[in-house]
Amino acid sequence: MTKKFLIIAGLLFFFTMDAFAGLGLTRENPITFDKDKKTVSFLAEVNGKYMFQPTRHFAVYEKGSNGEKAVFRGLVSHLDFYNALLKINAVPGNNMSLKNKEVTHVEGQEFAVTVTWKGADRAYTIDEVIDESNHTPIVMKFGGNLKNAKDKNTGCLLCLDSCPVGIVSNSVYTYGAVLKRKEVSMKGNKDVLPPDGTRVVITLTAK
């Protein structure tokens, strides 16, 4: 009897600790969507490195080739993320290509992006969690790019400049603005974000 009780208590503790903020997000079930509210939420982890160094990646699937190059390591794959966005009827722009990337701003459904975690006072906007050198508000749009995302397998979920591979990206800057032309520099805001490895929920709400 005691043994059974301990096992049940252990399992309850494990699932309570693992499930996130009432959304039921776990490593095994890292993404959820709400068609009525037009939101998609997924689980990610803070990468402490990019609070101190610049990057052009906001969130990347941890098993993608760019998995360690973003402010957030996404626990959801780029393909599942793409499909979840389609399920809330978001329309991809699909206007970016590897040829036009440096002269084209990404189009598609615009999203408000927020980040929250256990112990956070509230959900923080993307402009609060990203330290953007020009202080220009970030405008995230559903670029789509499914074919390139599959072919390149970088795992890119949300990029900080218009991207022909990332599923969602920042339409304010064209590709190369961060890395090549140095028009802007971006990194995680260390005054706001929790320490490396903290699990966060990133939520996209269609505007």
Next chain:
Amino acid sequence: MKQLIISTYLGMISGLLLSLVLSHSFWIDMRINTSLVLPWCILAGVLAKLYCKNIPLTGLVLIVQGMLILVLLYSYGPDINALSVIPAIQIREGLFLKFMDLSLINFLLVLFILVGNIMLIPFK
């Protein structure tokens, strides 16, 4: 055995130095996994000691340690948060220790630095 531990230590700090320098270049950092030079440097350190008997380990370790301190201070200044995160992340990625917390890696790093230096320098 002592020489092998010191040469492993030399490889480790050389790898850390190289990965930090590479990682500091935004262009390189966004293209390759800079931390992967770490295991190769450790291997090179061990192989160098096994095949070349006359390596001046003491001098090399002291030079590399000095360069490591300079690179860290140049890149991140006195920001203790950055200094406690960046080297540990490079080691965690490079040595495939993703299951480890950064504080544990920092503890092991300090321990390794102490062991390496105690073995290297005769404190008598």
